[in-house]
Amino acid sequence: MNKFLAILYDSLLEIKSGKILYLYGIVVVFLIVLFALLPNVNFMGTDILDDDFLTPDMVAKGLGYFFDGYWGFVIFLMVFGTAWLMPSYLSKGRIELALSKPIDRLSLLSMKFVSVYLIKLAILTVMSVLVWLVISLKVGMFVWTFFYGLFFSYVIFLCIFAIVFFFGVLSRSGALSVMGYFVISFSAGMLSGREMVYGFLGDSVWKTVLDVLYTILPKFSEMDANYVALMTGEGLINGYAIWTTLAFAVVIYLVTLLVFNRRDY
8 A cells, every 4th residue: 555655646746747737727727717707698688597597407418518528628638648657657767766666567557557547537526626616606506417427537538548558658658659549549530430431342341340440449439428418317328339448448458567567677
């Protein structure tokens, strides 16, 4: 436990030293001020922000669409905020010191992964809850299903972080970590619309190749649809996209452990 706390504290100091924290703060402060100072919005003589006009379903759906974009943007920032952490940790001189400690490699890497993930979850939670509170006070209504969406954002970030973490260990480069994640994310997004080219492919082997790649790769675009569904009370949708993306994250994390365990530092 003391070893994990030491790694957690070290990760916290490392993240704190990065300039990305200022950007997180700017985003939150901007949105808080924006919503706090948002004037009344009249439509045909009716204030649409008045709680007599708004219904819980309307607010929940509106929040769902807003936080769908907001969480996507925050996680996008967090990709850049985490991409350099493992390359820095694996830099010459630092990794040798870490490996000299009485702890096996798999435990060391796992504790590093968990510590960074927990710190980023704390940041994501603060950034989300503060904005939600301001919006809720503005409309005079608290939509508690917001927390279902928040918890689901943890799942999506876990899968994304596993990919960034893998490329960080493999390449020892922050830039390549970001590029690797975006290549996978972009490829997966393109494959989600693969049916559009089926007519040109016929029964060729390429159709099978596209289907196999779609099955293997994560499906972040499909998973994002769960935000609105969760916050409007519909529950999780497209379970296939969720479990296949989680399976991909587990496999790529295990590969990361294997690479780290066998590499000579």
